[in-house]
Amino acid sequence: MKVFIALLIIxxxxxxxxxxxxxxxxxxxxxxxxxxxxxxxxxxxxxxCMDMGRGWEACKRYCTEDAVYYDxxxxxxxxxxxxxxxWMTGFVKSFPxxxxxLKYFTVDNDHRVAIIYAIYHTGLHSxxxxxxxxxxxxxxxxEYSYVFNVNGNGKVTKVTKVWDAGNALGxxxxx
Numbered sequence: 001m002k003v004f005i006a007l008l009i010i011x012x013x014x015x016x017x018x019x020x021x022x023x024x025x026x027x028x029x030x031x032x033x034x035x036x037x038x039x040x041x042x043x044x045x046x047x048x049c050m051d052m053g054r055g056w057e058a059c060k061r062y063c064t065e066d067a068v069y070y071d072x073x074x075x076x077x078x079x080x081x082x083x084x085x086x087w088m089t090g091f092v093k094s095f096p097x098x099x100x101x102l103k104y105f106t107v108d109n110d111h112r113v114a115i116i117y118a119i120y121h122t123g124l125h126s127x128x129x130x131x132x133x134x135x136x137x138x139x140x141x142x143e144y145s146y147v148f149n150v151n152g153n154g155k156v157t158k159v160t161k162v163w164d165a166g167n168a169l170g171x172x173x174x175x
Contacts, residue, residue, distance in 0.1 A: 043156065070158065094132050099121045112151065115145060116145060140172055145161070
């Protein structure tokens with residue numbers, strides 16, 4: 001867990017903000033007559049839509065059209081949230097029992113940044129999907145975090161993924 005907190009701090013540095021890590025959004029953070037709560041809820045909804053493989057058509061209502069995806073370690077050539085959300089569709093098809101578990105959610109209202117720490121319980125890689133490795137029969141529980149940048153309209157403009165991609169993909173038999 002200490003290593004993951006360190007990764008979250010690094011992710012916050014990428015987002016160029018200072019963030020206090022806590023287990024949930026406090027009532028004080030949800031001030032402003034629900035204005036901030038609306039984008040907090042939208043980020044959580046988007047997270048589940050994205051990581052449950054709903055694809056860009058379902059996810060785009062939460063994002064700007066040109067929303068950026070940043071994961072230089074595992075996906076250096078993937079730069080858009082539309083590409084990432086569609087990739088996740090194939091991933092979830094490959095792992096039919098996949099289930100993301102949101103563990104922590106925190107926000108910085110002043111900078112309009114949210115961080116989610118989650119564990120992705122993949123189930124077994126049992127279905128062949130075009131563009132993905134053949135089924136390995138392996139599964140894992142993968143720890144990861146997302147840093148979400150949100151504009152003044154409550155739309156996600158950028159998502160940065162922080163995880164140990166090499167070990168995670170290796171546990172699935174993909175590396």
